[in-house]
Amino acid sequence: MRLTLHVWRQASGSPSGRFERYDMPDADEHMSFLEMLDVLNNRLIEQGKDPIAFEHDCREGICGSCGMVINGRPHGPVQRVTACQLHMRSFKDGDDIWLEPWRARAFPVLKDLVVDRSAFDRIIQAGGYISIRTGAAPDANAVPIPKRDADSAMDAAACIGCGACVAACPNGSAMLFTAAKISHLGLLPQGQPERFSRVLDMVGTMDEEGFGSCTNHGSCEAACPKGISLDFIARLNRDLIRATLGKGMEVEAPAGGAG
Amino acid sequence: MELRSRVPDGPIEQKWDKHRFDLKLVNPANKRKYEIIVVGSGLAGAAAAATLGELGYKVKCFTYHDSPRRAHSIAAQGGINAAKNYQNDGDSIYRLFYDTVKGGDFRAREANVYRLAQVSLNIIDQCVAQGVPFAREYGGLLANRSFGGAQVSRTFYARGQTGQQLLLGAYSALERQIAAGTVTMYPRSEMLDVIVVDGHARGIVVRDMVTGKISSHMANAVALGTGGYSNVFFLSTNAKACNVTATWRAYRRGAAFANPCFTQIHPTCIPQAGDYQSKLTLMSESLRNDGRIWVPQQPGDTRAAKDIPDAERDYYLERIYPSFGNLSPRDVSSRRAKEMVDNGQGVGVEKNGVYLDFQDAIQRLGQHVIAERYGNLFDMYQQITGENPYQVPMRIYPAPHYTMGGLWVDYNLMSTLPGLFVIGEANFSDHGANRLGASALMQGLADGYFVLPYTIGEYLTSNKAGSVAADVPEAKAAEAQAAETTQRLLGVNGKRTVDVFHRELGRVMWNECGMARNATGLKRALAEIPRIREEFWTDVRVPGSGLELNQELEKAGRVADFLEFAELMCLDALGRDESCGGHFREEHQTPDGEAKRDDEQFAHVAAWAYQGPNATPALHKEPLAFEYVHLATRSYK
Structure with a gap:
């Protein structure tokens, strides 16, 4: 599927940022959302551009590292699913996807989609x-x-x-x-x-x-x-x-x- | 190098008590004069940092995560073992000890394992007191489930999130000490080197992952709780950031690396779906309590699972291992699954899995019972595969999951580099050649809460080394070296990304040093790895600078270390010319395909010592004696 991504880019240490547009012509419906970003990032690096910083670790929905606002909703369109467990089958060909970091006064942005929690x-x-x-401790069954x-x-x-x-x-x-x-x-x-x-x-x-x-x-x-x-x-x-x-x-x- | 295990004398039941009495105590007033660095904040690291802080030591704890609660222990699903015998089914400390030594295929140190079984009781007490919401029965007492490799129910669990709840317990204890000022936490800080002064570990070099600043932190002792190295395979169940860097760099400073070829391939993971796949997802082994594993009898059968009648299914674990059946240990189950897939009996579009089927359990117990036991796992499976496991069987296949090998430690958990302690998965000590399910959480917490806090005092009192300033030449040299490596990585400016190299390394390791190994393949890998490494250092592209948050740079440093470590792993696998536990050498098997140990030649720990950048590491052997659990062929039939 062909997608257009609009991603919040904010340089390390910079107080402001802006959206940048990226074409993703060949996303696969079986990819996870973060795997789609991996593919995009590898392409950006090959083109000599700075990859998108985002947090992730377990990719099983339990560590709590990942998180980004996808089309206005934290963790994206599927209820009760973290961004890392979201799969591309939840999107359709031609979609525009807007990606932003958590926005809250208590969570300053460190870079792109990474915030300080x-x-x-x-x-x-x-x-x-x-x-x-x-x-x-006393005996566990006490x-x-x-x-x-x-x-x-x-x-x-x-x-x-x-x-x-x-x-x-x-x-x-x-x-x-x-x-x-x-x-x-x-x-x-x-x-x-x-x-x-x-x-x-x-x-x-x-x-x-x-x-x-x-x-x-x-x-x-x-x-x-x-x-x-x-x-x-x-x-x-x-x-x-x-x-x-x-x-x-x-x-x-x-x-x-x-x- | 001398491998002194420091195992105390006396009957095995009394060793730990006697040892604790013999260990020198640190005067409470003196404890605050000692600084201890703990690297890692998983079960072992967080438990150790919290307990040491509580005892009055000045502790600094480092993690590369944004918060200690993110450590990969959080992802453990199934449970934690303890010899409580709350089920009255014949469990005891001795039985847990016996099962663990046997499960490890007689390649673990008996005294350590016995101690682990002893303190397992304290761990459950401690966790319940901290507020860990373990599963309970209607009477309000703790519930248990059974796990692979055991015939008693000794596994405590919190739904499918046991690791999460145990880690949050340890994390809360750690945060309490941070608030009390006894522990200083350094999040988003990656350890890049150990600082050795006069032959003792005296500090670490750290990169601040936000600003990129490289600095030294000094202490009287250093403890590494930095986890395992399954990500050497690229695709594993480990979190993406898990790496070998801390232990590998300690190895290069003089800590021996033990049994690096002992890796565990977990039998129940979701099979790979495409080339872009970034990691594999584990489905808890606890599912094997109620799920039945099968493949079509006929190779190449393309019918849907529901269309294959019972008579044409091969429930191969139940067939080959009637006493343990679907609960056979991990190494055995993984290997048999590989055999089925290799034989063309695999299922799914790619024919790369076996079925884990819940139909019988759902009919027997009702869907609500299965949902209560495994609901979150079923949801996760459906989210990833798009298939509903209440209606069609799950498809599973083995994946790298845990590494039994690690830095060599003595009974006090100290490495061959004095002052450097190693805890949890990062050390080699308790699981031999195969870890039983629900034993990793037990070992991490045992080391962190109940072993290291005692044994480290002995080192501190017998080595009255005063504090060392952070500007000693050794620290400055290590800092300069770390900065130089960073610059080198940024300066290659080649064409290929870090992931490309990591995937290539992973492919070689999975093919030649994965579930089954042979001399020809290992030699092939030993030729391939240096080639990939050389290409990495001439053609990798790491964008950005060292003085910012740079995730590619972090990844590049870790992959560079995997590219060195992989060679040691293959060397160890080649040298261990026998099959044992998870290390299956195809040349050594019984006629019915079971692992064939060679106790005459290989009842030892293989500990490798670094000899310099291009030199072959030196092999040292710690002989293993089995006085209590007598050497025997493991049988789960």
Whole structure:
């Protein structure tokens, strides 16, 4: 199939960029989207031009490295699929394809389609963990966890940290990412002692990093390749209100904890 | 070079406890005076960095990813083994030890494997406490599944994303230490060399992948958790960035490379679809719990799977290995699949796969049960192939997946270069010639959480080397060399891209040093590789400059190292004139096609020492003794 690509090009270290047009006369429907870009890049190099920088690694939809806005949608037209798992059979002959990096204040562009997502790591540093020393754990079966809770925690923990939720949000909010981690840990008994300090610290850091506020728009859930549910944001908000009112520690963690 | 394994005396059950007691302790107040560099942030690296930071050491952790959470451990699907015996089906530390030594076809060090089985219990406890959401039964207790090469259910899992959940656990522990200030994280930083001062590893040279700046970082000890080298085949299940650079450059500085020819070809991957293919996708081995593997009995059969009656199908693993059937170990299953395809019984348009069929399981258990167990894998398969595996059988074929070889380490996980420790897939130690499923995650976390944090203290206290400044001549020389290599790569300005050379190398390695090897082919490869390397250095084109984010330059450096490493791999494969585990030499097989070991001559670890740019490396042998699991022919029949 013949395609016309319009790709955002921004030089390393440059504050601005622009779209450039590339012809792709012979894309194969069985290629993955990134393989199509590989073919294009190899041609650009042979022509003495600078290849398009984009992030990718596992190409199995799990590492969260890849991500670009394809025709206005993070990760492209197919729901619940990362850009690396997208195949060319989702496009048709003659299509124009527009490629842009994640656009969000908290994700500065490094080059072309590559952005700096280290703000996510700093949100996790603020409390996205359970404080357990290596070697200090009780037997793994000492605390039974209802299957339903474990399954819900897993639903939230499936987040791959790609940043599509931020890119999709008109406010550039990281609420879905943050809520996924807070819910994953908050649904498990092991996560209770730090539950309310965690939500205060992580949400605080999210604000400091320049992410916008959540206005329940819902585009994050629609863009999420792992289908992380908006319900987790509601859960975060409930925890946040309780933590802010200062009741959380007394009600939920009578034994103390990092509160 | 002397290979001192430092395995403690005494009965195998007591070695690790005794050793831990004998190891010198570092006074808590002194720990913060020691700096430790950890390269890599996968299961081994992140677990080690977090634990060392928690103990009070000053840790610097480096990764070439934008975040430690992207390390390739994240892609592991199936599970992690532990001898918990929660299923009451006869498992024990001794059985896990036994299965691993036997599964490795008697080419692993017994004492290391026993320790691995021992600490497997702690790993599961640790992960659950961190909040890893393992699968559970309705009663709230942990669920298990079985995996290849074992007859007990000892594999813990989190849907098809076990690696992801374990890595996120280790990552969260690491981020906690970063926040506490005990670990400094250097993302987007690629290690280019080890700095050796007075015969000890004292630092690394690093390229900042955003600015291109090359600099030195010094420490009292260095630990590499930089993964395996399956990408030497170009097409593998490894992530695109996985490479041999860190271990290869350490080898060139004096760390011996052990058993480089021991590579694992995973039996269940999606077959290649076209010439543009950039990598292969694994379908978890756990699928073999419920899927049945078959091919048409008649070579060249072009009927659709559903039109081939049961009587005309060959469920070849069930036929040849009645006791293990579809759960036969990876090396055996891969080889048999190759045999079927070579014999013209392959399926799919390209005739390059075998069927993995879920019809019986769906009829027995219902589609919802299969969807719950493997839903994400089925979705992934459909997304890639465009076929619905609930309706038509999956097509699978073996692909390079894991490398058992790696830098040689002693019982303390220290390489032959003092002060350089190697953990996880990057070392050679625990899996022998074939790794069992769900054992890689176990080993990465064992090394990182429970072994290295103890053993490194011994080195630090017995070598009271003070801190070294980053401007010592050795550091400056290594930096200059790294900068020169970068300039050389940029300066060739030839016609062909890096990928072209990598694909060509991969083709040679897959054909001559892949699932089956023979002396003629290996000699051919040993002649081909230097030719490709020479062409690379005269005709590669790397665009851009060294002082920017330059992905082609990163790739070029890695492929340049693969082009050197590949030769060592073939040399080792040629020298090991026997078949064992994943190393199948066609000259050495039983009449029914099983691997034939030669314990008289080859019950040893082959450790290669670098002798200079154009010199043949020197071979050193560490003899292996099997006192507990007696040498026997592996049988899964």
